[in-house]
Amino acid sequence: MSLPPFFDDYLHFLRFASVSTDDRYREHVHACAAWLSGYLQKAGLKSEIHATPGHPIVTAHSPRHPAKPTVLIYGHYDVQPADPLDLWLHPPFEPHVENGKIYARGSTDNKGQIFSHICGVRQLFESGGQLPVNVVFLVEGEEEVGSDHLAPFLEAHREQLQCDVVVISDTGMIAPGVPTFTYGLRGIAAMEIFLQGPSKDLHSGIFGGAVANPLTELCRLAATLHGPDGKIAVEGFYDGILPLQDWERGAWKTCGMDDAELKRITGAPELQGEAGYTSLERTWARPTCELNGLTGGYQGQGTKTVLPSQASAKLTFRLVPGQEPARILDLVETHLRGRCPPSITLRVERGHSGGAYYVDPHGPYGQAAQDALRAVFPGKEPVLIREGGSIPIVADFKKILGVDTLLLGLALPDAGIHSSNECFPVEHLELGMRLNRALLGALAVPRNG
Numbered sequence: 001m002s003l004p005p006f007f008d009d010y011l012h013f014l015r016f017a018s019v020s021t022d023d024r025y026r027e028h029v030h031a032c033a034a035w036l037s038g039y040l041q042k043a044g045l046k047s048e049i050h051a052t053p054g055h056p057i058v059t060a061h062s063p064r065h066p067a068k069p070t071v072l073i074y075g076h077y078d079v080q081p082a083d084p085l086d087l088w089l090h091p092p093f094e095p096h097v098e099n100g101k102i103y104a105r106g107s108t109d110n111k112g113q114i115f116s117h118i119c120g121v122r123q124l125f126e127s128g129g130q131l132p133v134n135v136v137f138l139v140e141g142e143e144e145v146g147s148d149h150l151a152p153f154l155e156a157h158r159e160q161l162q163c164d165v166v167v168i169s170d171t172g173m174i175a176p177g178v179p180t181f182t183y184g185l186r187g188i189a190a191m192e193i194f195l196q197g198p199s200k201d202l203h204s205g206i207f208g209g210a211v212a213n214p215l216t217e218l219c220r221l222a223a224t225l226h227g228p229d230g231k232i233a234v235e236g237f238y239d240g241i242l243p244l245q246d247w248e249r250g251a252w253k254t255c256g257m258d259d260a261e262l263k264r265i266t267g268a269p270e271l272q273g274e275a276g277y278t279s280l281e282r283t284w285a286r287p288t289c290e291l292n293g294l295t296g297g298y299q300g301q302g303t304k305t306v307l308p309s310q311a312s313a314k315l316t317f318r319l320v321p322g323q324e325p326a327r328i329l330d331l332v333e334t335h336l337r338g339r340c341p342p343s344i345t346l347r348v349e350r351g352h353s354g355g356a357y358y359v360d361p362h363g364p365y366g367q368a369a370q371d372a373l374r375a376v377f378p379g380k381e382p383v384l385i386r387e388g389g390s391i392p393i394v395a396d397f398k399k400i401l402g403v404d405t406l407l408l409g410l411a412l413p414d415a416g417i418h419s420s421n422e423c424f425p426v427e428h429l430e431l432g433m434r435l436n437r438a439l440l441g442a443l444a445v446p447r448n449g
């Protein structure tokens with residue numbers, strides 16, 4: 001197998017153990033940022049490293065021609081921890097090539113994908129040509145820990161980051177060889193609720209029956225969040241939601257993921273969800289309310305006849321276009337407070353949140369993205385999908401920079417992202433470079449819309 005251009009540089013990039021969540025890797029994260037900035041410079045761009053209260057952000061600019069549109073390419077150089085290490089067949093930060101794949105932490109998420117964009121631009125420069133558009137790279141080191149310092153950075157650097165559209169390759173392909181354009185993402189809102197009953201744990205024989213049990217009341221409250229039809233029973237929860245379009249319901253029926261496959265992957269005995277929707281519709285385009293954890297009472301071996309004084313639950317909501325996270329948390333809090341009995345004190349703590357995202361795949365930028373995919377996968381029509389996960393920064397790009405984002409991911413379903421033996425097909429590196437060049441070309445063409 002012939003190796004793609006810049007392959008050794010890619011391996012070098014992968015050798016940095018740029019684990020953002022663990023302080024012990026701080027030096028590796030910073031060294032990775034420094035190397036990356038140097039590489040962007042070598043690729044023909046003017047690069048800078050920006051310190052943040054967390055890990056640095058690396059930017060790079062091509063020379064700006066006022067007549068050309070500007071494309072901002074976002075990615076991240078930080079990676080998830082590799083633990084548990086004994087599940088890896090080869091050390092995670094010593095890239096290993098086997099059967100046409102590169103095995104290493106970050107090989108897909110996100111080093112392989114952002115690196116192919118950088119190399120696409122490098123090739124355009126090296127072929128002597130000018131870039132068809134102005135390019136700005138924005139590569140952060142905190143994506144895997146919530147991108148806390150990215151939104152303030154966007155606010156502070158609005159002018160330097162001004163662009164017409166953002167491009168991100170950090171999503172998935174529906175299957176190998178299937179060009180995939182992700183035009184929607186779900187948002188997220190998190191909260192934790194704490195129920196306090198008596199001031200201390202009580203003997204259930206002496207007091208049980210006369211004093212409310214917070215754990216019982218928590219279960220009762222949690223059970224009011226859904227109706228029997230799987231719909232979320234919080235008043236106003238579905239108000240303003242972008243309804244599923246007929247064309248997408250039709251397209252998703254044939255996009256290759258069916259319920260039998262979903263059952264196989266999840267190991268669930270049966271699938272279940274909101275009435276009136278298919279599983280893909282439920283995960284890609286409908287909101288959810290999920291209990292992520294319950295605590296309270298005795299968890300040790302055997303029995304303890306305790307009436308616990310406290311109970312708590314962690315809740316998250318996946319949101320769809322049209323739902324504002326803060327408003328959803330308001331509605332849920334009102335719902336819970338209205339149903340919490342006077343025998344219990346309810347405290348609500350709000351967690352992280354991020355908006356949902358949707359770009360019209362048939363609009364001018366969506367068309368450009370599809371044209372680029374057609375150029376790179378000749379004879380194949382791009383599959384248009386949404387994803388159930390959340391990339392909050394995409395909503396930030398819209399809110400702060402006022403621009404749409406095109407999500408053109410090259411991750412395969414079995415890439416092992418966030419898991420052991422993460423891998424990236426060698427050919428995807430070159431594919432990514434071609435996609436980058438095709439996309440920049442397609443975005444240079446003015447379109448109506």
Ligand SMILES: [Zn+2]
Nearest residue numbers: 080109144418
């Ligand atoms: Zn990730």
